[in-house]
Amino acid sequence: xxxxxxxxxxxxxxxxxxxxxxxxxxxxxxxxxxxxxxxxxxxxxxxxxxxxxxxxxxxxxxxxxxxxxxxxxxxxxxxxxxxxxxxxxxxxxxxxxxxxxxxxxxxxxxxxxxxxxxxxxxxxxxxxxxxxxxxxxxxxxxxxxxxxxxxxxxxxxxxxxxxxxxxxxxxxxxxxxxxxxxxxxxxxxxxxxxxxxxxxxxxxxxxxxxxxxxxxxxxxxxxxxxxxxxxxxxxxxxxxxxxxxxxxxxxxxxxxxxxxxxxxxxxxxxxxxxxxxxxxxxxxxxxxxxxxxxxxxxxxxxxxxxxxxxxxxxxxxxxxxxxxxxxxxxxxxxxxxxxxxxxxxxxxxxxxxxxxxxxxxxxxxxxxxxxxxxxxxxxxxxxxxxxxxxxxxxxxxxxxxxxxxxxxxxxxxxxxxxxxxxxxxxxxxxxxxxxxxx
Amino acid sequence: xxxxxxxxxxxxxxxxxxxxxxxxxxxxxxxxxxxxxxxxxxxxxxxxxxxxxxxxxxxxxxxxxxxxxxxxxxxxxxxxxxxxxxxxxxxxxxxxxxxxxxxxxxxxxxxxxxxxxxxxxxxxxxxxxxxxxxxxxxxxxxxxxxxxxxxxxxxxxxxxxxxxxxxxxxxxxxxxxxxxxxxxxxxxxxxxxxxxxxxxxxxxxxxxxxxxxxxxxxxxxxxxxxxxxxxxxxxxxxxxxxxxxxxxxxxxxxxxxxxxxxxxxxxxxxxxxxxxxxxxxxxxxxxxxxxxxxxxxxxxxxxxxxxxxxxxxxxxxxxxxxxxxxxxxxxxxxxxxxxxxxxxxxxxxxxxxxxxxxxxxxxxxxxxxxxxxxxxxxxxxxxxxxxxxxxxxxxxxxxxxxxxxxxxxxxxxxxxxxxxxxxxxxxxxxxxxxxxxxxxxxxxxx
Numbered sequence: 080x081x082x083x084x085x086x087x088x089x090x091x092x093x094x095x096x097x098x099x100x101x102x103x104x105x106x107x108x109x110x111x112x113x114x115x116x117x118x119x120x121x122x123x124x125x126x127x128x129x130x131x132x133x134x135x136x137x138x139x140x141x142x143x144x145x146x147x148x149x150x151x152x153x154x155x156x157x158x159x160x161x162x163x164x165x166x167x168x169x170x171x172x173x174x175x176x177x178x179x180x181x182x183x184x185x186x187x188x189x190x191x192x193x194x195x196x197x198x199x200x201x202x203x204x205x206x207x208x209x210x211x212x213x214x215x216x217x218x219x220x221x222x223x224x225x226x227x228x229x230x231x232x233x234x235x236x237x238x239x240x241x242x243x244x245x246x247x248x249x250x251x252x253x254x255x256x257x258x259x260x261x262x263x264x265x266x267x268x269x270x271x272x273x274x275x276x277x278x279x280x281x282x283x284x285x286x287x288x289x290x291x292x293x294x295x296x297x298x299x300x301x302x303x304x305x306x307x308x309x310x311x312x313x314x315x316x317x318x319x320x321x322x323x324x325x326x327x328x329x330x331x332x333x334x335x336x337x338x339x340x341x342x343x344x345x346x347x348x349x350x351x352x353x354x355x356x357x358x359x360x361x362x363x364x365x366x367x368x369x370x371x372x373x374x375x376x377x378x379x380x381x382x383x384x385x386x387x388x389x390x391x392x393x394x395x396x397x398x399x400x401x402x403x404x405x406x407x408x409x410x411x412x413x414x415x416x417x418x419x420x421x422x423x424x425x426x427x428x429x430x431x432x433x434x435x436x437x438x439x440x441x442x443x444x445x446x447x448x449x450x451x452x453x454x455x456x457x458x459x460x461x462x463x464x465x466x467x468x469x470x471x472x473x474x475x476x477x478x479x480x481x482x483x484x485x486x487x488x489x490x491x492x493x494x495x496x497x498x499x500x501x502x503x504x505x506x507x508x509x510x511x512x513x514x515x516x517x
Numbered sequence: 518x519x520x521x522x523x524x525x526x527x528x529x530x531x532x533x534x535x536x537x538x539x540x541x542x543x544x545x546x547x548x549x550x551x552x553x554x555x556x557x558x559x560x561x562x563x564x565x566x567x568x569x570x571x572x573x574x575x576x577x578x579x580x581x582x583x584x585x586x587x588x589x590x591x592x593x594x595x596x597x598x599x600x601x602x603x604x605x606x607x608x609x610x611x612x613x614x615x616x617x618x619x620x621x622x623x624x625x626x627x628x629x630x631x632x633x634x635x636x637x638x639x640x641x642x643x644x645x646x647x648x649x650x651x652x653x654x655x656x657x658x659x660x661x662x663x664x665x666x667x668x669x670x671x672x673x674x675x676x677x678x679x680x681x682x683x684x685x686x687x688x689x690x691x692x693x694x695x696x697x698x699x700x701x702x703x704x705x706x707x708x709x710x711x712x713x714x715x716x717x718x719x720x721x722x723x724x725x726x727x728x729x730x731x732x733x734x735x736x737x738x739x740x741x742x743x744x745x746x747x748x749x750x751x752x753x754x755x756x757x758x759x760x761x762x763x764x765x766x767x768x769x770x771x772x773x774x775x776x777x778x779x780x781x782x783x784x785x786x787x788x789x790x791x792x793x794x795x796x797x798x799x800x801x802x803x804x805x806x807x808x809x810x811x812x813x814x815x816x817x818x819x820x821x822x823x824x825x826x827x828x829x830x831x832x833x834x835x836x837x838x839x840x841x842x843x844x845x846x847x848x849x850x851x852x853x854x855x856x857x858x859x860x861x862x863x864x865x866x867x868x869x870x871x872x873x874x875x876x877x878x879x880x881x882x883x884x885x886x887x888x889x890x891x892x893x894x895x896x897x898x899x900x901x902x903x904x905x906x907x908x909x910x911x912x913x914x915x916x917x918x919x920x921x922x923x924x925x926x927x928x929x930x931x932x933x934x935x936x937x938x939x940x941x942x943x944x945x946x947x948x949x950x951x952x953x954x955x956x957x958x959x960x961x962x963x
Binding site: 083084087088091092094095097098099101102104105164165167168169171172173174186189190192193194195400 | 560
């Protein structure tokens with residue numbers, strides 16, 4: 080066995096040496112400056128025109144680098160929102176996720192579940208200055224998954240109700256106040272839905288794009304239980320909401336309003352994101368879009384069992400689970416999400432609402448809004464504050480988006496059908512429950 | 518010849534172990550390649566987001582994981598290679614065992630618990646390389662436990678880990694089936710090699726056991742033969758002894774016949790002559806009686822000479838002191854008793870019968886102490902007190918509660934009484950004989 084043994088030994092030794100040298104493949108040469116990477120997409124989450132998307136980030140980075148002279152923050156610019164999920168996922172597989180990065184709501188559940196996002200609980204616990212009460216509860220909890228915090232909110236965008244003031248004035252209807260109900264809503268819609276030019280076709284509508292989900296939010300109903308194991312589709316508040324949405328849709332008969340009808344001012348109401356309101360209301364967009372009529376935004380109508388509540392979208396920022404500089408990353412994340420100066424800029428350069436109570440509810444914010452939109456506007460800081468305070472918390476679990484998509488498509492079918500409502504909805508609930516527990 | 522065949526099987530085992538290492542290396546290469554290529558494939562086909570949606574937990578960076586796997590694997594081979602050389606101190610070997618377990622766990626972890634066959638390689642090494650039985654059992658139990666519980670489905674219940682299957686789900690059914698097939702073939706080869714290894718090892722062990730059994734039988738036969746021979750030898754010795762006794766008896770009879778018989782015959786004849794003569798001539802009778810007296814004296818001389826001839830050999834060749842020392846030395850040589858001899862008398866020069874008696878008493882005392890008392894230490898003490906010689910023999914044996922005079926003690930008593938001495942025994946603490954003998958110091962009998 081002599082010769083073979085010797086060769087085998089040599090082979091083992093060579094293998095060992097080669098493997099050890101291979102470490103060099105993995106370990107990068109050390110750089111003098113600590114480099115923190117940041118991941119973000121161009122534009123914004125709400126698909127409204129945005130020219131200043133890098134402005135806040137650039138300024139914040141400059142400030143941060145000034146405070147930490149040994150730190151350099153790098154980011155890749157020009158990644159589109161549509162490519163962003165894929166881009167981050169690829170980076171995750173390569174182990175190159177940016178230390179701090181923006182998280183789209185549809186990615187949040189998956190990313191926190193599979194360990195792309197770092198669990199922030201210990202960092203929050205360690206940081207004595209950090210008080211989660213400074214955030215709007217809904218915004219803060221948007222970054223929560225399975226009772227742990229995985230991301231902090233950066234910007235929130237509530238859904239409001241667009242009101243065509245010109246149309247209402249023409250019909251002799253007062254603009255509803257912010258405490259209006261489904262009943263008020265239904266009456267106005269019924270009143271304005273008519274054929275104005277007498278060609279037998281309905282050409283003026285009550286509402287555009289108001290779907291069953293909007294109704295569910297304002298009726299205090301949750302679609303799922305907290306853990307995402309059971310769906311509440313057959314619950315009374317959800318059923319009532321779906322029935323109400325159906326009733327509203329049926330007002331216009333088989334004539335379905337189009338976006339052109341909306342643009343030309345033939346529709347009284349439309350749920351609208353605050354970002355759109357913010358983008359199109361001021362100059363220069365005001366002369367480009369919706370310029371034929373006066374318009375404003377109010378809160379959504381309250382349901383039988385709910386309040387004037389609506390959906391609020393959040394843009395989240397998280398830390399990579401594999402970051403080597405978790406404390407620095409946390410500092411930077413705080414700088415973006417928790418610092419008032421940064422958050423203040425959201426009102427100037429972005430289209431969302433700050434997630435910090437003290438910023439949204441401030442005189443400065445009020446002034447900026449006033450300056451951009453004019454004084455006679457219904458959307459004041461007070462309204463935003465109320466909406467943000469009421470923002471509900473979505474249940475979070477993996478596959479939330481898939482399930483929601485499925486429910487949405489089924490619901491839209493049910494709403495078009497006239498009979499078998501109860502059976503159909505029960506069938507959907509069973510399928511969904513099965514999907515949830517798979 | 519036997520050594521040659523042992524080496525051959527050992528060599529087979531060694532080759533099998535190398536083969537197993539190579540198979541394991543191939544399996545690791547296979548896993549790492551598949552994982553790396555799959556990751557690349559995912560990134561190239563822009564399926565990363567979908568992939569993340571469908572997996573349990575994000576995998577490690579593939580190249581890094583591969584490097585870690587190979588470092589761990591070659592370290593493991595190195596340990597296996599080094600361990601068989603020499604025995605280490607316990608803490609060194611404990612560290613090595615710990616490291617081995619750790620490396621196995623690292624490899625299993627980096628392959629996302631989809632392959633645990635690496636443990637078979639370690640087990641194959643343990644059963645041959647670790648000699649210490651307890652260590653080996655403990656280590657085998659630990660490794661067996663890891664082998665059983667290092668299963669993806671068990672681990673994934675408590676920890677989130679991506680599975681190999683989830684990687685393969687990226688491909689279409691055909692490719693993923695092909696890859697799984699390849700993986701299963703490699704794993705099966707590894708298991709088959711392991712089983713072969715174990716079978717050869719077992720056969721080896723069985724052969725060894727058979728050899729030992731054969732040797733045992735041979736040993737038993739030899740033992741039996743030896744016993745038989747021993748018995749024969751004992752018989753022979755007894756016979757020899759008896760023959761010696763007969764010879765001695767004959768010698769004594771001859772001596773008695775030659776000396777005493779002759780003298781007595783002469784005396785009786787002379788006395789008869791005197792009886793007849795005394796009536797006729799007193800003078801003649803006196804003369805005759807004078808002759809008879811001379812004959813009697815001659816007879817005594819002859820008897821003394823005869824007795825001298827019957828003395829113990831030792832005394833015949835040397836003086837009493839030398840004979841006693843020789844007796845003790847010989848005794849110490851043949852049994853593991855320690856004899857302490859002390860003599861506080863100026864000289865040990867006595868009459869022949871006295872020397873005889875002292876020698877016999879000491880001899881009997883020592884024999885008794887060894888035979889009945891099972892003593893390991895005997896003290897023999899001789900000292901002079903006025904006209905008395907005091908002989909003390911003490912031992913540390915079991916003694917005896919009641920002194921029932923066996924033959925030996927009676928003998929001693931008789932001999933001492935013949936010399937007007939006395940003897941006392943004490944069997945409470947070991948056994949003690951104290952003999953007091955009146956001695957005619959330096960006085961010669963004739």
